[in-house]
Structures are given as structure tokens and as C-alpha cells.
Amino acid sequence: MSVSEVRDGIPALMARLWRYALVLAGSRDHAEDLVQATCLRALERESQFTPGTRLDHWLFSIQRSIWLNQMRASRVRAGQGLVDAVEALSLDGAHEIETNIAARQVLAAVGRLPEAQRETVLLVYVEGYTYREAADALGIPIGTVMSRLAAARGALAKPAAPPPQT
Amino acid sequence: MSLDDDTLLTRHLDGELDRAETEKLKARLAAEPALARRLEELKTASLPFRAAFDALAEQAPVERMTTRFEAAIASRIAPARRVFPWPAAAAAALGLLVVGGVLGRLTATQEEDTWRAAVADYMELYTAETFAESDASTLQKQLTALSDGLKLKLDPGALVIAGLAPRRAEILQYDGAPLGQIGYVDADRPIALCIIDDGEPDSGQSVAERDGLSLVFWAKGGRGYLAIGKAPAARLAAFAEAARAQLN
Secondary structure: OHHHHHHHHHHHHHHHHHHHHHHHHOOHHHHHHHHHHHHHHHHHOHHHOOOOOOHHHHHHHHHHHHHHHHHHHHHHHOOOOOOOHHHHOOOOOOOOOHHHHHHHHHHHHHHOOOHHHHHHHHHHHHOOOOHHHHHHHHOOOHHHHHHHHHHHHHHHOOOOOOOOOO | OOHHHHHHHHHHHOOOOOHHHHHHHHHHHHHOHHHHHHHHHHHOOOOOHHHHHHHHHOOOOHHHHHHHHHHHHHHHHHHHHHOOOOOOHHHHHOOOOOOHHHHHHHHHHHHHHHHHHHHHHHHOOOOHHHHOOOOHHHHHHHHHHHHHHHOOOOOHHHHOEOOEOOOEEEEEEEOOEEEEEEEEEEOOEEEEEEEEOOOOOOEEEEEEEEOOEEEEEEEEOOEEEEEEEOOOHHHHHHHHHHHHHHHO
16 A cells, blocks of 8 residues: 555655755754655655655655745745755764764765755765656756766865876 | 766766767777876765765654654544545445546545544444433433524434434534434444534435445535444445435
8 A cells, every 4th residue: 555655664764854854954953844844745645656666766856846845935035044054964963983074074075065966966976866867856957967966076076186297 | 177078977987878988988088198087086076975974864853753753643644534535446336436427526525524524533433332222301302402403303203214213312513513413223233313504515415435334425405414334335325315315
């Protein structure tokens, strides 16, 4: 039954929904509200979910559309603007264990990317979307996915040592 | 280095080049040192994205979100269940799908069905004992209250339906509209005849099944009628038929 597939599948996907929400909304409070709205919308529409297809991708697309169509505009209207993503994409707590240091650096670097690149990086490099899937999820041509990722890589790359003078 | 080349190298690093494109790129890399250097640069942007975001995901307030979600499910279950899960399957099973118009009507009534669904919700909890026989004067008082509430003359004699005598009557309300309920027992199974004075438009008889309950309902003279019980569908249909003939 699709009904239980959606309802039962949601809790295991919450952490991933939240992290995507954080990339979209840029603050933990808004991320949590966005996840909640997404889960409720998914329940309302569970009859539209095709059993056996990717529940995670389906939920992500609901979340994205709620963010774009409802929350994003109201946040901007409320004068809150969009929070600095560098701040949002950071790890809590003081445990400066080594894995977290690396993670902090990566998150901060992704947080400095422009919004569109940041979301594309999340979908492709974190969530494992193919270019095609990302293009569909974002409603953009596949070429735009490629150029966003190329630009993100360009921004994240360490410049190589200058070529030897000849 | 051109943007096109950055895109090409990115696609290569992401495993999105096909075989022919890969071969072509390899040939160019061998011949163009600048392109090869750019590849090395872009490779340094292959950061441990997944590990970093997994560390972030570990900080997600999963417990709080799950609790909120489950609370939302719990508060929604009642209204959600009030929408009858019947339109296509159940209606087809009942042979109602004769014309498209019937489905249209069923779907249209779904939204307004909240009072019937509310009755079905509590009806599930009823047993024959719920409708224990009242003595004649108590029943008469109950029916008088019902008649007043619904502005409809009801007397015990007229309420003997399909050979079943009324056991108990009470007046409830749904969304501000008086809702009368008369209890019967058929072969040890509770059946309720409900009448609501909510000004709904006349409608012919519809049938539904839900969670082991059979439902037959119609509307006449601004009142909605519902016969509901754990009785077999055919038995309930006969009961409803008789009720309709006697009351309308």
C-alpha cells in the first residue's frame, strides 16, 4: 500500500530532509518547519505517490516546491532576508574531533557557494542524483546542471602551482 | 581555460561522459598540458561532501521532528478517516458505477460526508449491549426529545422497522446541526438509524462500506438519513429501504 509506504518511510528520511531544508532555508528553525510542512503535505498527497519509486526524491521535490512557493517568499516579505548559508551549514557543539574539522571546512565552503550551485551540489554530490535526475528535480536543462557543477568545482578547487616557466 | 572545458572536465570527474567522449578527452589531455593541469585542479574540488553532510544530518533534531510528525498524524487520523475510502473500489464492488455521473456524485458528496463519517467512527465501538432495551416510558421520553430536536414527528410505532423495534434514542449534534440516533439490534448486531437536520439537499440512496460497517444514506426534506450497522450489506439495505418508506 502506498499509504503505509509514505507514512512509514518518512521517519527514516527526516535527517536527510532536514539537511536539504537547511540548504534551502538557511536556518535551523525554518528548516524544521519546512520538514514538518513537507511531511504533512506528503501525507495529504500520499495517493499520488507511485509505490516502488523513490520516496526520498518525491519528498525532496515536495519540500523544494513548498520552500519556493510558500516559505521563501514569506520570509523575504517578513524582512528576514536569507540567512547566511555559511552560518546555517555549520556543526553544533564543541567536539573538534578531526572528522568534524574536515566536515566544517567542507560545509563552510559549500555555504559560500551561490544558492543555485549549493543546491545542485547537495543533490548530485551528497544525495547522489544523476545529472538527469537533478535537472528534473530543479526544473532546469541538464546543461545548466553541468555548468553549475563546473562553476562550483571551479570555486572549490585549490589553484594548482603555477606552470613551470619555459 | 574555457567554461566549456571546465564543464567537460567536471562531467568526466562525475562519471557523466560516455565512452566515446572519454576517449576523445583522454587524447586531448595527452596533447594539452594546460587541460591536464586544470583537471588536477578541479579534482581537488572532489571534497568529502557526503561525509560532511552526513555529519550535519547527525545533528538533525530527528526525535523532535518525528514526534511532531506523529502528533500530526494522530490529530489527522480522525479527519482523514472521515473521508470514506470508497469512491472507486467500493462503489464498483457495489455495482454503482453504472454511469460516470454516479461516480461524480459520490466524489462530490465525499467532502460533505463528515457527519456520516463521524457516526461511523463511533459506531465501530458499539455492541448490541450499547443499545440495551429501554422501558417504554423512557423510550417515549427519548423519542419526544428527538422529535423536538429534529422538528420531526417520531413515535415508537412508526419506528418499528423491518420487524425491529427501537431500543434507545438520543439526540446528538454535529457541527451545530441536531443529529438524532435511534438504536436497533438485529441478530445481536447494533444498527443505528441517524437523522440530521442540516438542510442538506435531497439526494437518492447511496451505499458504502467502511471498516466492516455497512452504510445506506439519503436525504429528503432538508434532513440527512443514515442507516449504519455491522449487519451484512443486504440486510442493512432492507432495513434502510423500510425506514425510507416509513419515514419519508
